[in-house]
Each structure stands twice: as structure tokens, then as C-alpha cells.
Amino acid sequence: RDESEEDAQEKILAILKDAVRLRMISDVPLGSYLSGGVDSSLVTAIATEVSGRRLKTFSLTYEEDLAHKKDSHYAAKVSKLLGTEHREYVMTASELPDNLEGIMRSFDQPFNGVLATYFLSKLVKEHVTVALTGDGADDQFGSYAHHRLCWPIENYIRARRLNLPDSEIDFRPYEGREDYVKSLADEDLAKWRIKFYAFVDDEKEALLSPEIYRKVRPFNSLELLRKNLAHTQGLDSLNRLLDVDVNTLLPDEILVFADRLSMAHSLELRSPFLDFRLVELVATIPGKLKIKDGIPKYILKKLASRYLPDEILHRPKEGFILPQDSWLRGKLLGFAKEMLSESSLSKHGFFQAKPVHAMFNRYVEGRENNSYKIWNLILFQAWYEACFLGRQQESVKSCG
Numbered sequence: 500r501d502e503s504e505e506d507a508q509e510k511i512l513a514i515l516k517d518a519v520r521l522r523m524i525s526d527v528p529l530g531s532y533l534s535g536g537v538d539s540s541l542v543t544a545i546a547t548e549v550s551g552r553r554l555k556t557f558s559l560t561y562e563e564d565l566a567h568k569k570d571s572h573y574a575a576k577v578s579k580l581l582g583t584e585h586r587e588y589v590m591t592a593s594e595l596p597d598n599l600e601g602i603m604r605s606f607d608q609p610f611n612g613v614l615a616t617y618f619l620s621k622l623v624k625e626h627v628t629v630a631l632t633g634d635g636a637d638d639q640f641g642s643y644a645h646h647r648l649c650w651p652i653e654n655y656i657r658a659r660r661l662n663l664p665d666s667e668i669d670f671r672p673y674e675g676r677e678d679y680v681k682s683l684a685d686e687d688l689a690k691w692r693i694k695f696y697a698f699v700d701d702e703k704e705a706l707l708s709p710e711i712y713r714k715v716r717p718f719n720s721l722e723l724l725r726k727n728l729a730h731t732q733g734l735d736s737l738n739r740l741l742d743v744d745v746n747t748l749l750p751d752e753i754l755v756f757a758d759r760l761s762m763a764h765s766l767e768l769r770s771p772f773l774d775f776r777l778v779e780l781v782a783t784i785p786g787k788l789k790i791k792d793g794i795p796k797y798i799l800k801k802l803a804s805r806y807l808p809d810e811i812l813h814r815p816k817e818g819f820i821l822p823q824d825s826w827l828r829g830k831l832l833g834f835a836k837e838m839l840s841e842s843s844l845s846k847h848g849f850f851q852a853k854p855v856h857a858m859f860n861r862y863v864e865g866r867e868n869n870s871y872k873i874w875n876l877i878l879f880q881a882w883y884e885a886c887f888l889g890r891q892q893e894s895v896k897s898c899g
Contacts, residue, residue: 500783507784508802511777515802518774519545519631527628530555532619532768533585535573537796537803537812538633542771544806546631547581555626556583559619561822562591573814577807588622590615592830595821603878603885605759610882611697611875612756615821617763624764634757635772638749639781640796641737641789642816645695647672649737650790651680652691659684671793688736689725696720697875706858711849737786745778824870828863835859838877847883850876 523529523546531543533556547554556578560571571587578585595614602617603610623630637643651673658668665677673680683691693699700720704712727747733739754773761768771777784798791797800812827835837843839859841852855876861867 501785504788504798504801507788507798510780511798512802512805514774514777514780515541515771516545516549518771518777520549521774522631522769522771523550525629528555528626529629529631530557530623530627531583531631532556532623532633533558533574533577533583534570534633535575535577535811536570536633536814536816537800537807538636538772539631540577540633540807540811541799541803542631542633543577543583544581544803545771547583548806554581554583556581556585557619557623557626557630558585558587559615560587560589562589569814573811577811580808586622586626588619590618592826594618595826595831596834599878599881600885601763602760603882605763606755606882607886608882609879610756611871611878612752613820614756614760616756616760620761620764620766623761624766628765629767629769630761632757632768632770633772634753634768634770635749635778636796636799638744638753639741639772639778640799641741641786642795643695643744645692646737646740647790647793647795648680648683648691649735649740649786650793652684653736655680655684669793672795674793688739689721689728692740693721693724697872702872705854706850708848708851733786735786737789738782741786741789742782745782823874824868827870827873832863835873835877838880839873843880843884846888849879849883 519542531546531554532539533543534540535558543554543556556574558571558574574587575585577583598617602614605617620630641647641649651670654669655677658665668677670677670680683694698706703715703720707715724743727743728739731739731742733742757768757770788798789796794800794813795816803812823831836859839855841856844850844852844855858867858869859873862869862873
């Protein structure tokens, strides 16, 4: 639908308010996650408004002062603004390896999603049984790096066709990284989108043992992505990517870790952004209103400005994501080396040790920013050891 910003905002708000109201119906204590980002802050603000009572809110912070992790700072500001009863879980790096077996036993497959929910849910369950979240907003309104690239790439392709100079091209929010945008513009949507996966198909071939690769070779990630994109009904590149994410990334990763890691502590999560009426409505909103002038989740932030200050609306995106990059080069370096040692990898023989170690060394030496890949391999190893080797000699049935 090609409608005005004002009409879109009013429709979103009407449904979102009712979605929050319905999810606050509970005969057990209820609270809300509060990262200090737009999504959880907006849900908390609306929940406070529709209920007329003081809400219990919860955030995650870290023992050490990390320059790129300021969630607790912003969460505290929102809590003060809304008058919530706020608590923080202060996490240490050592808690991660100590709890990793229990975390991986929460899944019945290898998993490399956000694990912070496990630790935060531990605190939340001490005070409430149900918690509201902002899950689903990023995947519908456009927030991730691959969402933000859509318009700069399209703008550059259009300008190149018209022989316009770079000075007339809108590269926002990738201004200053024009060469990066240009490097992706000659590839189709699937080809540049897949670069945001943990491993592309060529990397899998290099890492996997020959025997394992022969078994997985028929399953090509790029072709699967192209197939998914071919089935989308999105009318612009951003909505095509969002449509695929809502049908793959959201149910296969984000909602998986939210559900498994909260239920590991018997905590029920409810997200108003997953209300089917809202999902259906947002799917009809043009991509130009989801990311506009380089602003991710533009239409949602315009709506949220009725409740939240600019400091919250335009802060750097963080979310409940562990500072794995800082920890793997610091306090968890020894743990990482042990998990990816040749003796550890030989327990299953899925990977070739040499390319794994080369990748790890490039990371440790600062030659490659690949902490996500390293973390992926570590969690696979942790999952295998927890569910197949049984560190405590428990039945494999406990892993599903």
C-alpha cells in the first residue's frame, strides 16, 4: 500500500496497543525485558500506558566496562522515564563456559544464536513468570546490516545507469563506505545477502572434512536463498529481504533462542510485534517507509517518538548480544583455544583442524574480524560434547 506516514503510524499503533494489552492478560506476575533499545522500550512504554501500573523491567549488563555495550545505561534512562521497577543481571565472562553445557542442552541441534537470553532469564524468573519482549520488530521494519544496504546499493545502480557522479548518490547509512557498497552492486540480491551468513558455501567446503562435505554438498545455501527470494511477494528489495527473514531467520533462529533459553528457566516470553494482525499490516508497508534517509525502522521510530526521546531512538544498535569479540581475545582466549584444539576437533572429525586453526590465528592476531565464525565453531563443539559425549555421562535423550 502506498499510504502516508501518518496513516501508517496510526494503524501500527492501534494494533500494537491492542497486542500489548492482550499479552498482559496473565494470572501470574508479568514484567518486561528492557534493553534500552527502541523495540523493548516502546513495548514497555505502551505496556505502562495500557495497564496504568508500575511495570517490572529487566536488563543485562557486564562486570567489566565495555565501550560498545551500553545497554544498561540506556535501559536505566528508559526505566526512570517510565517509572518502572528495574533490575539488572550483571554477567561475567567466566559464567559462559561454566553454563555452556546447560545452554547447549536446551537445543536439539547445533545453534549459534544469542545466548544472553539464558542469563537474563535467570534473573527475570526470580521476579515474574511472564515477560514481554521486542522480538520481531527488526525483522519486519528493517534493522540489520543487510537491510540497511538495500537503498544504498539501489541508489548506486540507478545513478550508474544515469551516469551521475558519486556526489549525487544517497549512500546513507553507508556514507563513508561507498567503496563497500559499490563492491556489492554487481552481484544479485542473494549473492550479496549471503555474505552475512556465518559461512558461505566455499568456506564450508574448506572447513569440513572430505567425508562430511560429500554428505552436505547437495545442500547449497546460496541456491536455497535464491529459492526463498523467488517465492517472496515483496515489491522492493528491502521488503523481499524482510519477507525471507520473517519466514526463515525469525522462526529458525531468533524465536528459537528466545523460546529455548527462556524456557530453560520456565519463563514465558510474549512479543506484541508477533501479533498476526501487525505482521500482516507491516508486510503491506512500502520499504521506503521502513528505512528512510538512512534511518532503520524509520516508521516505527516516528511512532516511538511519541513515547521515547531521541537519545533512545537514535542510539547505536546493541540488543542482548554477548561481547564475544572482546571476551574471545581476552578472558575466554584460553577457553577458545581448548575448544578448537586438535584433540577437541578430533572427537567428531567433522572439521579439518588446519583451516580452523588458521582462521582462529588470523582472528587472535587481529588480521581478520571473524569472531562470529570462531564463536560458531566453538558452539558447535560445545553442542556436540554436551549432547553426544555427555560430559556428565547423561543419556543423549536429554538433548532431544
